[in-house]
Amino acid sequence: MLRIRLFLFLTLFVFSDLARASQLAVIVLNPQSWGGGRPPADWQIKVNHGKPIISSCAATDGSCLHLKSVKSSFALERDVDVDPYETRYLTWRWKVVELPAGGDFRNAWTDDQAAQLMVGFTDRRVLTYIWDTTAPKGTMQPASSIPLVHIFAVVCESGALDVNRWLPEMRDVAADYERAYGKSAPHVKGLRIQINSQHTGTMAESSFGEVVFRNKLE
Numbered sequence: 001m002l003r004i005r006l007f008l009f010l011t012l013f014v015f016s017d018l019a020r021a022s023q024l025a026v027i028v029l030n031p032q033s034w035g036g037g038r039p040p041a042d043w044q045i046k047v048n049h050g051k052p053i054i055s056s057c058a059a060t061d062g063s064c065l066h067l068k069s070v071k072s073s074f075a076l077e078r079d080v081d082v083d084p085y086e087t088r089y090l091t092w093r094w095k096v097v098e099l100p101a102g103g104d105f106r107n108a109w110t111d112d113q114a115a116q117l118m119v120g121f122t123d124r125r126v127l128t129y130i131w132d133t134t135a136p137k138g139t140m141q142p143a144s145s146i147p148l149v150h151i152f153a154v155v156c157e158s159g160a161l162d163v164n165r166w167l168p169e170m171r172d173v174a175a176d177y178e179r180a181y182g183k184s185a186p187h188v189k190g191l192r193i194q195i196n197s198q199h200t201g202t203m204a205e206s207s208f209g210e211v212v213f214r215n216k217l218e
Helices: 002-022 173-181
Strands: 025-029 044-049 053-059 062-070 073-082 089-098 115-121 125-132 140-142 150-158 167-172 188-196 203-214
Touching: 025 073, 025 188, 053 203, 062 073, 062 188, 073 115, 089 115, 089 125, 115 203, 125 173, 140 173, 150 167, 150 173, 167 173, 188 203
Parallel strands: 125 150
Antiparallel strands: 025 203, 044 073, 053 062, 062 203, 073 188, 089 167, 089 203, 115 125, 115 188, 140 150
16 A cells, blocks of 8 residues: 555656646746736836837737837836746747838947847846847847947847738747857846837837747747
8 A cells, every 4th residue: 555655646746747847937028917008016117218108009819018119218127037948948929010210230320129138147148139120030149349248139030021910939048148158058137128219210119929938849
């Protein structure tokens, strides 16, 4: 009887552990918790220039976060504590309505994007996933000329071909960090959603759906 009980206990433990591992996900942005343009307590608005225009919106498969920039630069950010090797896949949905005309992250005077998703690490290094107006999709290079500021950009989408369409994205954050900085990735400490149009003096508009860190792809 003791052997049977021990077997059942170990079986339940193993299957419980496997189930937990198979479902491991960290939801960073849940747009359904937003309302009236005000972020929940765990999100903060950061304004670099101009006036932020933020609202909740509706998509065919759920709620979304809507951002509009008129010659402005602002972001929403929150603290997190994520092990990029435990939940290494960052997934999100985004839609660009208007690109900042002439935007190109490769030049400081045109460094505007309609949509950016920035991942900050405990060593003060940053990965930024962007939808750029000009830089080709797949471009990966440092994005800051300021000393001691380490930002590495990955162009996930480019140009107006898919404007007004919801696009899903997936990035292996640990692999991207290793490629960018040549070492193992430390914990993720923060996430920022950003929009800019102040350098080009234009307008930009985008929306974001759910943002999640996952241990495996669905």
